[in-house]
Every structure is written in C-alpha cells, then in structure tokens.
Amino acid sequence: MVEEYAGSKGRFPPVKRRNNRSVFVATIEKAHSLVNSLIESGRIHDLGLVVVDELHMLGDGSRGAVIEMTLAKVLYMSKSTQIIGMSATLGNIRDLQTFLKADNYTNNFRPVQLKEYVKLNDTIYEVDPKEEECFRFSRPLNFKYSSSMQKMDPDHIIALVTEVIPTHSCLVFCPTKKNCENVAAMICKYLKEEFLRLREAEKGVLLRALRDSGNGSVCPVLRRTVPYGLAYHHSGLTSEERKLVEEAYSSGVLCLLACTSTLAAGINLPARRVILRSPYVATDFLKRSQYKQMVGRAGRAGIDSVGESILILQDKDTKMITTSLEQMKDFLCGTLLFVQQKQLCVETSLTETVQRLVGLLEDKHLITVTAESHGGQTLQVTKLGRATYKGSVDLSYSEVLYRDLSKGLEGLLLNSFLHLVYLVTPYDMIAQCKPDWMLFFRQFTLLSATEQKMSAAVGVPESFIARKAAGQTVRKGVNMEPVRRMYLALVLFSLLKDTNLWSVAERFQLSRGFVQSLLSSSSAFCSCVLHFTQELEELWPFKALLTELTRRLSYCVKAELIPLMEVAGVMESRAKQLYNAGYKTLSHLANADPAVLSSTIENLFKKQANQIVASAKMLLNEKAAALQEEVDELLTMPSDLPSAAKTQQHV
Structure with missing residues (x-):
C-alpha cells in the first residue's frame, strides 16, 4: 500500500495493515x-x-529543525528502525554520522562529466577548486552585439544560450520570479525565425493544453515564448502549468527554461548547459548547497558526454565567491545541536539552553513544570500542548490559534464559509499580503450584512477599509495582522464560490501561483487545525465543520465534484464532464466500461479512460480495505475488555 501524506492527506495514526506493509x-x-x-x-x-x-x-531553517526532531524521536524510541539519508551536497558528514549513529557510503561517480565555469565581463574562466588559483582562463566570449542588444543584455545571456539551443537543452537560473519571465521574453526577441518552425505542431498542442488548464486563458509571456521553444518555471505558475512545461521540456518541445532555484531541488530536469544568472537567490547570497543543486542539473545521462555550468559574475561578486566556500563549511558545521554542543554553546551550556526552552514552553502554557523534593523537575504536557503536538501547529502560533478559535465560538457565522475560512487562513502567509485597498473595499461591500459584522468582530470594520481605500490616514496602533488575514480570507472565500483560480487571481491582482499556494497552504493548515480542535473539548463544534472545509479547500470545486476529484488524472473540467454524463460517484466510475467512457466523454482517449477506471477501482478497494481493517480490529479486541470500553472504541 502506497499512501500520500501531504497537505490535508493522510490519517493519524495510519491504518493498521494486517496482511500488507x-x-x-x-x-x-x-x-x-x-x-x-x-x-x-x-x-x-x-x-x-x-x-x-x-x-x-537539515540546515534549512525551521524545516531542517523538523527533520532533526523527527529523526531524533525515531532514534530514541525505536532501536529497530533503519534510517537512510541521501544527499549530494553534504559538508558535515562526520557530525551527521555521530548524530545518526550511521555508516557512510560515498561515491564520487557521475554518469556525465560536469565542467564548471564562471563568466566575468566577456571572459569565461574554468573552475577548479582543487587548484590554489581556482579560476583558470578558458576562452573569450565570441558573439557580436549591437549597441541596443548590449544595453538589453549586458550579461551576454543570449550569447551563452544560443551556443547550445535549440540542438541541446539549457536551464537559466534567475534570482527572482519576475526576472525569469523577463529573461525568457528578452531571449525570444533575438532568436532567428527558424526557432518558430521547430516542432511547431507540438508547441501548438502545448499552448492549447495551457489554455485548457487556465479555463481559456494563457499567460501572455508563455504565449509569446513557447512558439520559440522557451518558457519560464517558478512558483507563480499553477501546478497544472508547471507539469505541462516540465513534460514539454523533458520531451524536447521546449529547449530552454528560465527558472528559480526551486527547480533544482526534487525535479529531474537536466540540461546540457546550466546558466546561473547571478550568485544570488532574491537578495541572499548563494549558499554552497544551493549552487551544487543548481549546477548538478547539468549533463543528461545517455544523451550528453559532458555537462556545463556557467555562473555569471559582476566585479563586485568575485571577492564574495572566493571566500564563501569556507564560510559555507563553517555554516554547515553548525547544524546539529547535540553533536556540536561544544562548538555552539560557547557562552551557554546545553543544560542552560534546555532550561530556557522549558521556560519558554511553560510561558506558552504548553507544559507545566513541577519541582520535586530531590531537586528535579516533572514536566507535564497540557491540553493545549497536546493539541499543538497533535495538530503539528507551529509553537509560535499555538496560543494565538487557540485564542482566535475560542473567540470565534462566541459568534460563529454559520450561514457562510467566510468565518471558518478566516480561522484557517495560515498565519505564516500574512506577512506576504499587501492589500490593494480599493480592491479590498470593493470586495468587502459585496459581503452580506452578517459577513461584514463578522469581519468587524475580528478587528476589520468597514470604516477602516473605507478610509484606507480613500487614501486617508488612520490612527496608529491598529493591528494589521487581522486586516491582512481577512484580505487573504476573502481571496479564499472567492475561490470557494467561484472555483476558477484564474479569475480570482485576476480579480485580486495576484499571481495565480500565489493564489494556488495560498489555497494549498490553507488546505494543509485546515487539516492541522482540525486535529488541534479534536484534542480540546471546548472546541468541539469545529470538528465536523472543519472536516468538510478541509475537503472543500483540498479540491476547490463544487461539493458534488469532490468524490470524482480523488481519481488520478481527473481535474475540475474533466470532473464536470463525468458528472454531467452520469458518472457521479466513485462506484459509477469504478464500474464503468472504459470504451463507453471514452466514447461518451469528449476528448477522452481510450488510454486515459482505462487509467481513470483503474484509479477509481483502486480507490474503492482501498476504502473497502481500510473499513475491513477497522472491522477486523474491532472483532479481535480482547474479550475481557469492559463492554463500555468496547462501545467507546467503536464510537
């Protein structure tokens, strides 16, 4: 049984399997x-x-801390569980070996040789980190630029990419999302017309697929760049757009992607040449591990005999490059607290650090501390602490979440989803929100009287939004967090009603990628809040409400389409087609004849119909198996268990 645990998906604890792993x-x-x-x-x-x-x-901020906590718990609680960690960019292997009590298996084999270069002005230097002078002259950049072209492309990106495309593939890593789009559009301006004729029909298919995924809309930049075989790739695209772009690049329909650093991790899209537009990610200087991830995309096994990476530098960057490797080594040697306490705890001992953190947990009412007669302390997890733990809620938000939910119960609005949506709008996305006040006011006026009253109750009255929309000054000391949170809640509320991500993104003047990210984060947070409320009796009304809302946010379609959306390969438009054709439940699909399904549903090929029916059957069997497992477990409960306990277990 292969199960997905992401977003709102996954059961805690997982279903017990008697005959399967x-x-x-x-x-x-x-x-x-x-x-x-x-x-x-x-x-x-x-x-x-x-x-x-x-x-x-492990070195990636709060997420790294979560990995470390997870592994530490497994090591402490289970001596029989094997742990395997994999990476191509580790710098502190000895420390990790000690922490994980692990053996180290290392292999420097690379199926395709990687040659690393840097470009400074109009000269290419080869990188050889084993030599004392790690930059060695390689060649001058041979490309004739007009004055207008030089002004448009001072970093000679066009020269670097046209050395390899369209015969070979190329990735251009850019520091920001906007820069990705600008670079792709700029390159197109100077490409020859022969690029348009290459695989023209397949590019047309890609554009139509992009249009279908966007409910009839295609991003203007992609509409312009795809005919040349170019595209951009970053979080501003929807997941459907990203998938289409990735497939087109892998099959050679697209020969170049201008992308952000997120493409380097977890996506297997190699290239003959990888170009790093600058040594920065946004405004932060590139880390060694990030650099290795990016240049590691160069070289396609079975296709190329060599892969190349070129890092574009300005004069001001060269000093930072020559000293950054040692700085990164120092940084990577400071990732594991237990193994490295001597290095890290120079001023504060580990004992004092733990004591401080215990005090922090106590201040947040997550634990209670009781002094013992022998001088020790007993730690007890509070109900709030258990709810935080069960819901995997960030410690910094647990108190405010409990306060918001408790206050919400005083006047919970039930004739609309708005109040619930506000309560599950992720706290960590509030900082990214910069409301357009005129848009905010316009959307606010469309709310019902009870919805506006609810907004005022959480600290966002109409008068405040109206003054901001009119450009008037407002009194200082206003808490802006509820205001920004309400703005994001309105975006989500519109999505639940409209279910068209593109139109909502346009309505609020936000990138569709951000809107989709907000939706997915809210779905995951809603699932966390649901588990949080299940541990606190006083919050019982939220259990049923959030169960339904989690489903709504997970799929963001009309309620009747949700069961169909669980089937692999079924997106909203396909779900509507199936529903209108009479296939309204999982059972209907599981029992369908693929040939009939293919002939009934427009543009559904036989292969896709087979996949849909097979997926529906698998889902149905999984649900039946899970129910059977629960029945078997109930039937095998010890006979001496009190009947009341059996009944409670069953309930």
Missing part, C-alpha cells in the same frame, strides 16, 4: 506528525525504514 510518501511536516502518531499509539516499532531524501535540508 505500507509505504508512506510524506512531506517533512507530515512525516513528523506520522512519527508522533506512531509513538503515541505504541506502534513506532512497526516502522522498519525511514528514508530522508535531500538530507542537507
């Missing part, structure tokens, strides 16, 4: 929740193997 494919946060649930249910010893891909993420 399960593989859980999980995000970092969900893996942590999964381990927590197995520990709490006494089933951690059932966990035979933990595989951590991209282990270097």
